[in-house]
Amino acid sequence: MEILSYQNTLAFANQLDADDPLAKYRSEFHYPQVNGKDVIYFTGNSLGLQPRRTQKFVDDVMKDWRELAVEGHFYAEKPWWDYHERLAKGLGRVVGASPEEISVMNTLTVNLHLLMVSFYRPSQKRYKILCEEKAFPSDQYMLQSQVRFHGLDPNEAIVEVKKRDGEHFWRTEDILNTIETVGDELALILIGGVNYYNGQVFDMKEITKAGKSVGAFVGWDLAHAAGNIELKLHDWDVDFAAWCSYKYMNSGPGNASGIFIHARHLGKTDIPRFEGWWGTKKETRFLMQPQFDPIETADAWQLSNPPVLSVAPYLASLELFDEVGMDALLEKQKKIVSYLEFVLQEIDKEVDSTFEVITPKERGCQLSVFLHGEGRTLFDYLMKNGVITDWREPNVIRLGPAPFYCSYSDMYHFGQILKEGILSK
Known part of the structure; x- marks a missing residue:
């Protein structure tokens, strides 16, 4: 699916999940919880979630x-x-x-x-x-x-x-x-x-x-x-x-x-x-x-x-x-990272900030994003609201949506939490 046909809506993200052949593998992993809910986990590039069969x-x-x-x-x-x-x-x-x-x-x-x-x-x-x-x-x-x-x-x-x-x-x-x-x-x-x-x-x-x-x-x-x-x-x-x-x-x-x-x-x-x-x-x-x-x-x-x-x-x-198989993982990886980038672009239009993706097109699961005009308080807001991500000084967050256990609806919900964190200042 081309990025131009994406939609930043929960209904659209849910449909992507419904069509995802790997969606069933989410249940193969344990998730930390924040505020009684499974987290949105973006730090598989630091430590992957635990498979239940482990x-x-x-x-x-x-x-x-x-x-x-x-x-x-x-x-x-x-x-x-x-x-x-x-x-x-x-x-x-x-x-x-x-x-x-x-x-x-x-x-x-x-x-x-x-x-x-x-x-x-x-x-x-x-x-x-x-x-x-x-x-x-x-x-x-x-x-x-x-x-x-x-x-x-x-x-x-x-x-x-x-x-x-x-x-x-x-x-x-x-x-x-x-x-x-x-x-x-x-x-x-x-x-x-x-x-x-x-x-x-x-x-x-x-x-x-x-x-x-x-x-x-x-x-x-x-x-x-x-x-x-x-x-x-x-x-x-x-x-x-x-x-x-x-x-x-x-x-x-x-x-x-x-x-x-x-x-x-x-x-x-x-x-x-x-x-x-x-x-x-x-x-x-x-x-x-x-x-x-x-x-x-x-x-x-x-x-x-x-x-x-x-x-x-x-x-x-x-x-x-x-x-x-790696082929299926790579196919979802490309799609979910592309959708995450789209969500970031859409949220960027709605808030008084500038997001700069510094990861080139030659990439895997990770998007590194400059949050111009934002600081560590935004990262803290994300963490307190169930988004587990990674902060690098001065103002970069690393987002790693691993295809085994991240969903397209995760990408949508992350965008909404990110927007709320910026607008709540």
Whole structure:
């Protein structure tokens, strides 16, 4: 449906919900309540809602622990020693990879550090890292500390691609031009696939291609991308990627991270890598041999046995992704974000404020909006009236209508609450 045919009415929003094939999945999630009503939840880009089926997956692990104790590693219905392997196929469908290219372990920044052991190998000539300006702070700290670990100066080794003056987004041509300029000094490209602040989706295919053409490794932080946008990591020839699981993947706070390592890097014994017991082949693991014998999959990057109580909610969520499929989620994502943008435009006409969407058309679930003339009091009003959103200084709200559990009527009601908050000043 084209944006010109939208209507900012409850009847129209209700009709969109009635026609929505994913509408039934709202009942698969738990919602916080404010004033006795389910909230309008816009912060799936920070922490996804809890799927109702999660409890059973966790309870099953607790039951096995209670009844089997250590024998649960091998004799539970889902044995713990290979529990994480059950996620590989589903995650492969989400990120565009084969199961052997996927593993689940640790948390996001830990995994990025571990992956940089393998894919940041600075030499006297080729030592620079390219990233986006003002990357998520954890990525900035990670890159700086990695560079210092190798005895290099972050001010010289890290190249940040900036936005143009007066613009709120990065231009792909500026990134490609920077790659060409740095050339054979470039060791690594590591960018957030979806920017956390403005919601921009980077052209991962073209950036990866350009990086490979100058001989650099290319990796992606997919914290805001996994489960949110179309990904084809294998086909795009990405070397590695990592993502958290608690945003659009709905696995719970601070939960286990997924990694991708391209098939061409698998099965090697000579690749630089920090190694641990759980990365050895299952056939020889319990022989307690002194020599590391890597699994011929991304699991070779594991250090320790998987945190099963953390992985269980992830498996529960992936069951939902398998039922629905990324194609259906992406179709609704585009439509509901477009409708939200329309509602904002309509409310903007009715109030003495100016809303400026700073998210470009290359986007996923998120719209970042400047509320010119408004301040933190408007955010507080929204929160007190059941709209859970995110505030970024000086006056930006991030709105992330996740297609699994947000409705079109949510978008309409949000618009009305937003208007009331502005007019009540």
